[in-house]
Amino acid sequence: MRIANKMYKMLRSVVIAVFSVILISNAIHALDLEVFDLTHAQDGDAIAWPIYPQYNFTILQRGLTEDGYWLEYNAFEMAEHSGTHMDAPCHFGEGGLRVHQIPLEKLVGPGVIINVKSKVENNNDYRLALSDIQDWENKYNIIPDGAIVFMNAGWSQKYPNKTLVFGSDDHMDPTTFHFPGWHEDTVDWLLKNRNIHVIGGDTPSFDYGLSTTYPVHKLLGANNIPGMENVANLDSIPESGSIIYVAAFKIYDGSGSPSRVFATVSGATNNWSSKCLIILMGIFYCRSY
Template sequence: MALVCLSVLIPVISGEMKVVDLTWAHSASTIYWPGNPAFNFSIMSREKLTNYWYESNWFSTPEHGGTHLDAPAHFSKDSWRTQEIPAERLIGPAVILDVTSQAKADPDYRVTQADFEAYESKHGRIPHGAIVIMNSGWGSRYPNKTRVFNSDQPGTPSTFHFPGYHEDAITWLVANRNASIVGVDTPSNDHGQSTDFKVHVILGENNIPGLENVARLDQIPEKGATIFVGSIKLFDGSGGPARILATFDQDAKPCDCVSSSSSIATFVGTSVLSVLLVSCIV
């Protein structure tokens, strides 16, 4: 009988462990796709009561704006809605695809299969359960709506020019690697000029969540970080705001961890004191 062990190395104490917040704060400046209502934040109470200070606020937001998660149901009717995404799909080893030079030369650039192959030539095979994110350098434009959409008409999607993935590259990734999430630092996993949103459709039909407007990707390594996606668990939702964190040992050389197709691989250096959690299924 086969023995399958699922291992997760969790760094708990390290003077060298770094945590980077990959999230833009939700506020009045949050960028939404045209046609969505604006973010709303209202103060209900901020006052000193007899024995304590008390605050309570009210806010409303569309699901898809700022740093957020797309549930597969966003573009696939029978796929996972937000609350149905398994928790283990929200944690995984980071794969950061640096296409900043390509995007600088061509704002309509779409990540290709060759970009994935180039990454693997440099860093090794994309691991099971990876959270794959394109870094196009677009984070430096946020939250300037004109610069993020790269258009003087930010209310007109047909004028948008920003990078994303090519549908052929995503088809290859889905067929050949077991990624948990696919994301970008731009407003959409599809490039700005897309009208059919094929990347969204392919990801949705394969139950792969998406991340958009991911922040500060230049502050984490292309390989070696672990990403945690704290998405709102909105019942019946097609997505929602997300707090995305990356952690890595900034002094350690990343190691490749052997994992099954359902395990979470993490990269932990020698200076990190870790707890090894092992769940074995016989």
């Protein structure tokens, strides 16, 4: 009986130690985050569709006050749909959600980056196809629930050169624009078969440049899905494994919003101090029983 008791205590100690190490490891791993900025700066070079007013920034105070302390404040004016920005569903969907009505939990989700850079090298008019989605899922598994799905066409590197971004020398005539986007059949399939929070990419529109009817905008609007345009730095994050956040201004009644988009990736660093702590905690628990 004593031997059985002793064996039981030893086994319990080992189990407790193992589970403690796992819990501590997971906790440290969760805090071991690297953060990536996916946003172009809002300034006078911010890309906006030709019909929208351009960005305007006015310095109202920058210097010492009469009382001798430093003070800065400014005013800015811009279109909702400027630079890195979100399209609210109401933008192309009558009765769709406006910016302030979009639930915050719908603006965060697992990052899914569909890399089509090789497809657009010789075809600025490329539209992301269902085969691109299938290729991603064959490589990384099924798109997770609540995903934020971005097309990476390598367009961020062209920004803010309007000739390169719009694919045209005439920045005021959208009928001359040539840049990649999403195919409406692909988006339709995603909306029917996957649980998606946000769809977008690094080009000025998620409809391709030659579109005149904007079917992808209409699909997202009808299904109350926000869209993102002019996302930056998609090469900086993995195609799978990030969490993406769309920090849009909460503009009351807005049809869109400039946004600070960023991603976190866990376990991005090789933290030897964390590993040592895990080992020490394991030894402590083993000796405690």
